[in-house]
Amino acid sequence: MSTKQPELELLVARKYRHGFVTDIASDTVPPGLDEDVIRVISAKKNEPGFMLDWRLKAYRRWMRMTVPTWAHVHYPPIDYQAISYYSAPKQRGDGPKSLEEVDPKLLETYDKLGIPLHERARLAGVAVDAVFDSVSVATTFKERLAEAGVIFCPFSEAVQKHPQLVEKYIGTVVPIGDNFYAALNSAVFTDGSFVFVPKGVRCPMELSTYFRINASKTGQFERTLIVAEEGSHVSYLEGCTAPMRDENQLHAAVVELIALDDAEIKYSTVQNWYPGDENGVGGIYNFVTKRGDCRGRNSKISWTQVETGSAITWKYPSCILRGDGSVGEFHSVALANHRQQADTGTKMIHMGRNTSSTIISKGISAGHGQNAYRGLVKILPGADGARNHTQCDSLLMGPNCGAHTFPYVEVRNPTAIVEHEATTSKISDDQLFYCLQRGISAEDAVNMIVNGFCRQVFRELPMEFAVEAQNLLAVSLEGAVG
């Protein structure tokens, strides 16, 4: 009949909006990796001896390790000698002392991304650290945070100014030999954010870091370390974008969180690295190790992630529930459209008594996207009264995508209660027609239905970022299949 079948395929094909390149002079180390390159990175950052030794130790470990192959993702072997491990915007003099000294082109880039770095422009009261390729270019609200005793600075600055804190905590959650990519990161990491919230302090504002890969043929290896002392509280958000390039670029980050007694860390990610085009050319390989250690009793670590970008996502933000009564949470929305591949999930390791964890995973597959949830719930013998609830939902859009679920449960304590629920659904023609019959466009209808599916996760995000996440999902779904 003459009624046009809503072409969901057309809807899910909008273009990546952050794909521009900033034309800026940069100081880039030639491609290749050996001990000398690591010495160069360490020297450029003027690091103390312990840091270089640690890097070299990690490098030697990495040399003996092999690429993990267990994930449900496929890609050609990466030539680690073809990557440049350090790229920094050229700075006048010794680097910016204040925003006025930051290259205006850089500020323009962040404006384009909708991240104004000028403090007076930040009405929302969110402190921002901006990392461009390998270095942090600006951190806002430093003084106000310092008044509260909170340290929020680029990682390289923390190594200079707070070496004793860095040395005490770095690698204590993700050891250098933890996995192939973590070892590589430990050897060559360039920048990232460092957060320290002292005892009893409730961080007065949201902290956020925006990561931007700009230079070509470079990798980004940032490292983030957040320490929340006894009874403190902090909420942190990271956002990520990259230009559109035909090549694949490697992003191998490490994030370590440490929560002491009664402390709480909320860590949110809106990941929108360039996903490649609809044929799977280009895009970021996002191989990330994120782990939180609930070291103190009654501590809490909560991960929320919205993963819409990257050609391949390989990440499992996890919680080690060491302290008695500690709580771990993982809320995830992962989207795989076009040729994207996502293998993501979490590990909840219950060690302490009366520990509890919640896992809510929402996977959306469209186009030829492949989305896998991989999770481990492990209850150790000492974890009396441990509880876990896992809910794992998949939404399929179209006949060519895939959803996979790999839940692992290991219970070694008979008092544990572990629950797992899983569903797979698709956007039905009936749902779509219902919305159309109410005057709502097909595009808005798909967005509404997908957002409804993700609601449990979005409500965990800080308000302003929940809106951003919804919009991002809408953009990423353009061109998906019904």
Next chain:
Amino acid sequence: MSDSGRMILEVRDLRVRAGERLILDGLSLAVRAGEVHAIMGPNGSGKSTLTGVLAGRPGYEVVSGSATYLGRDLLAMPPEERAREGLFLAFQYPVEIPGVNNVYLLKASLNALRKHRGEPELDAFEFLNLVRSRLTEMHMDESLLNRGVNEGFSGGEKKRNEILQMSLLQPTLALLDETDSGLDVDALREVAEGVNALRAPDRAIVLVTHYQRLLDHVVPDHVHVLAGGRIVTSGGRELALELDRRGYDWILEEAATA
């Protein structure tokens, strides 16, 4: 009866296929402003196909014939445009949309229509005031607003929710597809009140139903019997009562011998 009303919907000799099967086979129908039409017929006679085709549900093929809505070629309009132009379908089986707030869908819907008409969109407060007043009129519970669309609604709640949407959107042409099915007596009366409240000189209502019990509460101006994909006989209210008494067989026999 207000036969003098302007023509809202004119269906001429419509033949519609779903897959290999011809479901509507030369259906004609004229609906004018101010009228309430009841279309009755046995199961499988093509009642739901008729409302589906008019609303633009995918999966049907129009073989021949035409449908004109407010002077425009209805079948050439995409379904969302038909809705924005004031055509409303109350679904027989309203679908669940998990996680999407009912009030959110209602607001998106009303604002899509307002935008189409060049009227300003309502903000959250204005909308809530409006929807609350409608809820009170319909004796509906406000908790219905903040649940997922039709998610976990009882059969009666789903149908009432359709009527609530209809009363908010104030359609020019309302098609009700077996809205009376599966309702208990109280729900039926409330649904009927909602429909009656919508009767107006500038609006037309088409009720598709298997039984005549809804017609005790919503008295139609015209009753049509649909069988074998076409309207075999038309009459007034008394035709519905006769069908209720005698069933459909006699009319099918009459149609076959005519």
